[in-house]
Amino acid sequence: MWDYTDKVLDLFYNPKHQGVIEDKDEPGVKVAVGDVGSIACGDALRLHLKVEQDTETILDARFQTFGCTSAIASSEALIELIQGKTLDEALKVTNKDIASHLGGLPEAKMHCSVMGQEALLSAIYNYRGIKREAHDDDDEGALVCTCFGISESKIRRVIIENNLTTAEDVTNYVKAGGGCGSCLANIDDIIASVQQQAVTPVSxxxxxxxxxxxxxxxxxxxxxxxxxxxxxxxxxxxxxxxxxxxxxxxxxxxxxxxxxxxxxxxxxxxxxxxxxxxxxxxxxxxxxxxxxxx
Structure with a gap:
């Protein structure tokens, strides 16, 4: 059994923000939705935001999550962190903040906190009418993990943001390498490349x-x-x-x-x-x- 904190178990057993937010065309209010993951891959999250347009303040948020204890608790934690914040303030919330709010997550479940952060970005970009594929190159470049559809760009980003040093770390954060395992050598090469760039000074x-x-x-x-x-x-x-x-x-x-x-x-x-x-x-x-x- 996973070693979950009391906070994780409490949010899993007693979630307060599950559900949807219907767009009722309220004046000065806009509803946006962000999706990440897929049921086929084992985890999926749909985040609903109700935003006051004049101030871009998050008035309410709800989630629909298909996944494990960590996925549901991370979704609940995300909403606790962003309620009442402006969109710009919410954009500063990272997957590390979500995990910290939960008192920590098992390493193998860190991908749940990453999923929450990505759903938030997706919802905010949709609210602002920004096509995320034009502002996030995660889906561009060579596909490294075909089992979970993870690109080299996404792996590089997660390595840099979370200071990951092993292929196992990458699997824990984005699942890449957690299927057939044939991409693990490629993940090691990407880690080595990131580390080399970090230590190579500009002449x-x-x-x-x-x-x-x-x-x-x-x-x-x-x-x-x-x-x-x-x-x-x-x-x-x-x-x-x-x-x-x-x-x-x-x-x-x-x-x-x-x-x-x-x-x-x-x-x-x-x-x-x-x-x-x-x-x-x-x-x-x-x-x-x-x-x-x-």
Whole structure:
């Protein structure tokens, strides 16, 4: 038997937020739904949010979960964490927060907390009219685990966000490798790649202003590095706030980008360019970089 905390068992046996929220066309209120998982894979969660449009405050939330004790308790914990929060505040809730709220989860059940976080993102993107596939590359790239339909991009994201170091860890968090096991070697390779990227410094040298810039990069290498920094270090932060960025062009040290989603219409888009994007590219690529929106 799994070693569940008292909190997990209490929320499993006494859930208060199971069910649906019907859209009754109330003025100033909008209902959004987010789905994640599949019954065929053993776990599925549908999250309903009732949101006050003027303030984007979550007035109510309900869940429908097909799954184990941890899945139901994680769904209940998620709702306890987001009730009364604005959507932007709710976006900051992570799977670690869900597990912590429960007093911990067995390692083999951490995927339940990840499922809750992903259902929340899905519901909020649906509320804001953002197609998630355009703002989350989890479904893009090579399919690593065919048993559970998990892509390389999703595995990389979970490894980075949760500091995972073994294939067993990855299985616990997203189920990849938990079926036939034929992808475990590929998962080990992805972990090694992530760890190598984390410890490999950018080759740099001081320029005439005493600042640091990338040394001996060809134009192609420079563009590839810029794209990598955007994909791995910038986009996850913007996506968490309902936005995104796309690399448009690189002309010398001028990097042109397209702000999307919430970032494209946000009044603080200039700050996003300078703080979230330009400063990161200057740290990782070249101090001479200037980022512009097109």
């Amino acid at each position: 740099a040298s001081p320029n005439t202003n005493g600042q640091t810039s990338v040394n001996k990069l060809t134009s192609v290498q420079k563009i590839a590095l810029i794209q990598r920094v955007l994909d791995e270090e910038v986009r996850p932060v913007l996506i968490a706030d309902g936005g995104d960025v796309e690399l448009y062009d690189v002309e010398g040290d001028r990097v042109k980008v397209i702000l999307q989603g919430a970032c494209g219409s946000c009044s603080s888009s200039t700050a996003t360019l300078k703080i979230a994007i330009e400063s990161r590219l200057r740290d990782r690529v070249s101090q001479d970089i200037v980022v512009e929106a097109v």
